[in-house]
Amino acid sequence: MMRPVLVRRDRVLPAVQGFGFLVGIFVALVLGAILLLVSDSNPVEVYERMFDSAFRGTDSLSRTLERATPLALTGLAVAVAGSMGLWNIGAEGQMMAGATLATGVAMMTDGLSGPLLIAVMLSCGVVGGMVLMLGPALARSHLGVNEIITTLMLVYVSIRIVEWLEVGRWKDPDSLGFPRIEEVPGQASLPQLFGRANVGVLVALGLLIVFSLAVSRTAWGYELRLAGSSPNTARYAGVSLRRKVLTALLLSGGIAGLAGAVQLTGTEVRLTPGLSNGFGFSGIIVAALALMRPSGVAVVAFVFGAVQVGGQSIQTLGVSAAISTILQAMILFGALTAVVFFNYRIRWAGSGDGSDV
């Protein structure tokens, strides 16, 4: 009897990774086609529409980029923590914290010029995310408290705080009684690049490049990788694990907070409890698919954005929102499954061990 055995690969080649993803996505599309046939849709038509609405023409492309921007930032946030073996599950909450602090500072500072206001708001976004992360980071570095739980719990805290601001302190007096926060001033909108894509794309791209270089080329990044892959070896090399954990988590929180501020100034007009819109959680998938590498985050975020834009567009073909969501999920499953084959290859082994009596 032959049975498959997973054998760990010595080395993961980028070509294997790219090919693996494509195969994974292809398998998912085939399975999705069955699903679409069952629900009386034409898979070819649906897939064509998905592709067109995500890639064909500058308008489509700009929508994909608009979606990809927060995904890239939250994906980077998760990846920075992940390169040290830490899991920031709460990027969703840090986005809200960043957007909240950015809104607050916009309310307090009257009449700042556009570029200055934007700079201040984005900086506040970073600070907001870091502030929310401070508790989990200190708890992790000094007491060993699991950051997965603490960061996740704070997601709900920060969303509730926004809900409270919405009906309380920050309620818009001109909202005719609706619980709503005032729009951010017009000059605080991020400049548009083309279509729906704004300068946030460049911010995300810039940060991805900076972190990609920082992690792979600097002494700081070397210590980070060493501490992440072999903590005892890092201690032996004289790296303070405590400080590394703290900086990795705070940076992670700060980047997620920036994602919130970018979303606020780029796409949304006001702070709402729905501003983070699942981008923080999707960032975890983005980072995992990118194998925690900043350079990979850029590619994965772009593809992920396209899948989301495409998935929404097919609803105009009569495909239900539920099917569209399942389809998106299947594509991600396909890609995630492929990750297994980056690290392992299958060997078929016989029942005996070759030395049968």
Added chain:
Amino acid sequence: MAVAQSDHAVWLRGIEKHFPGVIACDGAELKVRAGTIHALLGENGAGKTTMVNVLAGVYRPDGGDVWVHGQRQVFRSPADAIAAGVGMVHQEFRLVPSLTVAENIVLGAAPAFLRSGEIEQKVAELSNTYGLAADPTRPVWQLSMGERQRVEILKALWRDASVLVMDEPTAVLTPAEAAELGLTLRAMAEEGRSVIYISHKLDQVVAFCDEATVLRRGKTTATFSDLMDVDLAELAEKMVGTATAGNIERPEPLEPGPAVLSLENISACNDRGLAAVHDICMQVCANEIVGIVGVSGNGQKELAEVITGLRQPTGGKVSLSGEDITAASPSARYARGLAYVPEDRLGVGLAPKMSVVDNAVVRSYRSQRRGLFLAASKCVAFCRGLVERFGVRVGRLNDPIAGLSGGNLQRLLLGRELAEEPKILVAAQPSRGLDVQGVAAIQGHLVEQRRSGVGVLLISEDLDELLALADRLLVMFEGRIMGEYGPDVTPRTILGAAMAGMPPQ
């Protein structure tokens, strides 16, 4: 042809098992009669744990075969081994803390319809039969280590194990609990079950066990069919090697220089917070190799970590060339000339997932910077220098080091530590698990360092190596130095006695 071997409960025949860079078992043999308690002895890395993991279905051997009660077995998983009657109590217990004792015991082997009252009653009966007191209704997290171990044994008995493997069972027990365990194991043996007992505590081995097998470097080197008339010193000697030391050339005598490392009244605790090193005073001078010999687990690891700064001592002072470095960090100590080849190469010395270059610069990356960046060209040049000077055989410098053989890993590690001309080298088990050329290369470097004026502290369980290389030997037992011996003049039996805790009369 399958030949029934019904007189043995377990027969592991010619077991071979290789791991990347390490030969764990190299044709080792183990025969255990039914109804006996069988000690499996050997230094760390001798292959004991690998052997029992083969028996328990955790590893598939690369060669050799497994016989249980006269049946040849090919275990695909631990479940197969359990079905064949092999139960294992691992060093780290595998219990679910939030479940009760009874739930843990039946987990995975519960009847289809769980009636908790009934199961608890059956578990209680089982624990009464063997004198393994354990309240079946209590959650496991409330239990002491000794109680948890009883639950593990009950788990094996619930599955009707006819062979029970215990890996270092008394390491977590108080002396009273250990004595109790001895009685339980005896009761099981009297029923016809067999126990395989792995331990470093030779006095307990002699007290509890009927037979013994000694492994060394993955091979079976000695068997004792009756431990009644075997003394501790003989066992200790067998574990650390009995071959004549002819194959290693003794380095020429040198006049020792000034003291480079001195320890004053050093005491330290182990990871469980128990005292592991007691009040040690010693010196290592330039131009000499000082050997520390002892059965593993007698405080050698903790002592090395205190010297190199990975563990804070609970008392005492460490000085390097007269300068107090007790509070200095590991990297500060390295910068002052203290190099360290740790026992756990891949867990402490090297980062297995990182590249050859990244591993080469673990000690020196701070000086390979150009602005904020690590200068890749400097790092590669540094790495290439090490590779050439120390004869490391590598593929591509940017591949993870996990693919290197054990000997090449150790050459890289030793080379990195020696790169900046240290004053003292602390080397823990530097040649363990290496092939012949690897051992020769590493030992050659130690001798070379001694000649060039470095003080070497060589911690080893390999008596042959120590007798050949060391200028002075210190025997360590239960965290204390039992005495200092000249390697040329001391008979092995005396060293064996000291290692077993008996100072010479």
